[in-house]
């Protein structure tokens with residue numbers, strides 16, 4: 001990949017010009033990938049590895065999208081790292097863990113496909129230089145130690161993939177070229193896309209096949225208001241490019257969409273500091289709203305907690321914890337920003353936070369009683385040994401990370417119509433597609449976002465490079481399925 005200063009030079013040199021009529025220029029490539037996050041990078045590399053000439057256009061001035069912001073964690077079963085650690089796992093267990101939060105209502109063939117391909121995609125990424133470590137903690141919802149964590153998080157993972165992409169001569173990347181729409185022929189097949197160039201104005205890029213990798217709509221307030229109003233007021237920890245247009249273009253062509261109400265949030269965000277350590281809640285911290293009430297089980301999934309926090313007055317709450325918890329937590333960044341409130345008594349804590357002293361004392365007494373009985377009013381399944389002074393409080397909200405709904409695809413990343421027909425020439429992967437976390441709400445298992453992007457990005461790139469537009473067929477899931485996994 002060469003970083004071109006001039007779009008015109010890039011397009012002439014690498015792709016050749018199809019035609020230049022009137023004010024609009026048209027160029028040609030084998031595979032056009034729109035969007036350069038995890039899905040788009042994977043698709044471009046996979047297509048190039050099949051020998052295709054690939055053009056990747058990216059709206060902003062860098063590659064990576066939400067992928068580069070991410071924790072860089074994906075679950076995979078039966079990996080080399082698990083074997084070295086003596087851990088026995090199975091694809092069935094991974095698939096079941098992904099399906100559980102949606103009560104098995106997510107499309108199972110998508111889940112089986114990512115569960116089956118997670119190990120392979122992690123090894124494919126290793127070949128590009130990505131370094132994995134096996135996490136030594138069970139992530140929420142997982143029944144086995146299987147979380148692979150990239151060295152240097154999402155940034156480390158994405159940088160290695162970009163370096164590899166840069167080494168491939170048959171990929172051209174153009175920055176600050178937002179795709180503006182899909183181009184179809186008389187048969188309704190996708191034959192390219194339009195894009196906006198500061199240098200050339202509106203251009204048309206014709207392609208044998210197009211991969212949409214533009215992600216979801218977490219940065220589009222209108223779409224959030226329409227589909228997920230309960231999370232609009234969350235702190236937007238989102239990629240700026242996630243404005244949802246790829247989903248809208250697909251819908252204009254008659255593509256089906258699903259799970260548009262689903263998303264991943266994170267229930268612990270402190271303005272001035274950023275995402276917080278969920279361990280404070282897991283170790284026994286309780287959340288109290290500005291009316292001095294507990295309102296949810298704090299020992300729940302980090303995404304699942306987010307809408308509960310946002311539903312409280314002013315969308316903010318206090319996370320309250322005790323000395324033993326504080327001792328186990330690195331609180332330096334809160335102290336440095338003067339965001340840690342400490343008090344020797346509950347009355348003093350109420351004074352310092354503005355919470356109601358009588359109500360706060362009652363909340364803490366009830367919590368202590370629950371600890372003694374082993375029965376918490378919010379159904380916490382993990383309680384601390386005790387809850388003793390001094391007490392601490394941090395003022396916090398929740399954040400939104402990405403949306404989990406979009407274009408419906410088959411397991412080969414073909415975009416489908418409402419009648420399950422393949423839209424010829426169009427492939428999609430990652431956040432622009434229907435996720436498999438849940439139909440609506442924040443239910444989510446860690447790793448779903450990246451698995452969706454990386455596994456289906458690779459599949460989309462391979463298919464787009466090797467299939468002939470006009471003869472692509474719906475691909476059903478033909479694996480053995482959950483019940484038959486060993």
Ligand SMILES: Cc1cc2nc3c(=O)[nH]c(=O)nc-3n(C[C@H](O)[C@H](O)[C@H](O)COP(=O)(O)OP(=O)(O)OC[C@H]3O[C@@H](n4cnc5c(N)ncnc54)[C@H](O)[C@@H]3O)c2cc1C
Nearest residue numbers: 035037038039059065066067071179241430431447449450
């Ligand atoms: C803070 C944070 C932490 C996360 N941690 C994890 C984690 O540890 N594990 C996990 O599984 N998931 C995680 N996620 C979710 C995960 O990052 C996303 O699900 C995943 O990166 C989506 O990949 P993508 O390629 O579809 O989208 P992105 O990586 O966002 O890439 C989409 C790209 O398309 C570009 N684009 C959009 N529109 C256009 C257009 N019109 N023309 C051209 N380009 C366009 C965007 O600018 C962007 O670069 C996290 C998300 C966030 C925000």
